[in-house]
Amino acid sequence: MIYRTDTKIWKTISAQIGNTEAYVQELFVSKDGSVWGQNAWTAYSNPSGIPVLSKYNKKEEKFELDKNVVSIPAAWRNSGGYDYWSNVLLDQSGMFWIVANNDAIFS
Numbered sequence: 001m002i003y004r005t006d007t008k009i010w011k012t013i014s015a016q017i018g019n020t021e022a023y024v025q026e027l028f029v030s031k032d033g034s035v036w037g038q039n040a041w042t043a044y045s046n047p048s049g050i051p052v053l054s055k056y057n058k059k060e061e062k063f064e065l066d067k068n069v070v071s072i073p074a075a076w077r078n079s080g081g082y083d084y085w086s087n088v089l090l091d092q093s094g095m096f097w098i099v100a101n102n103d104a105i106f107s
Contacts, residue, residue, distance in 0.1 A: 002061075017063050022050045024063050025085075031094035037063050038088045039074050050074055052086055052098055072098050072106050 001012050015023040017039065024037030035056035052074040054063040075085045087099040098106040 011061070013061055013063075015063070017050075017054050017065060020050060020065070022054075022065075024054055026088065028088070028090040028096075030090065036066075036090075036096075038085070039065075040085060052088065052100075053096070069098070069106075072100060 001010050003010050015025075015037075017023060020041075022039045022041045025040035026038040028036040028038075030036060037054045037056070039050055039052060039054055041050065049070065051066050051068075051070040052072045053066045053069050055066050056062070057064050072086065086101065089097045089099075091097060096106075100106065
């Protein structure tokens with residue numbers, strides 16, 4: 001749910017991202033007030049090309065995939081078929097840190 005301070009009304013928005021199987025799992029608010037979400041999906045799907053983050057489009061009132069981070073792995077699958085998510089942190093200066101297992105640390 002979101003609260004619109006201009007209209008003083010609560011509104012439910014979907015966590016699903018567009019027509020994908022991905023959804024927003026965790027929220028972050030950057031220093032400029034932008035709302036970001038860490039993307040996830042159900043254990044039985046593994047959509048390719050889904051970036052690690054989505055950005056909330058206030059005008060459209062929905063989350064949209066952020067193509068600027070599409071090269072950063074959102075998750076990895078172990079030999080047993082289990083998904084493990086990359087760790088996403090937002091520091092006090094407003095910089096995202098993304099720790100992708102067996103890959104790298106991105107900022």
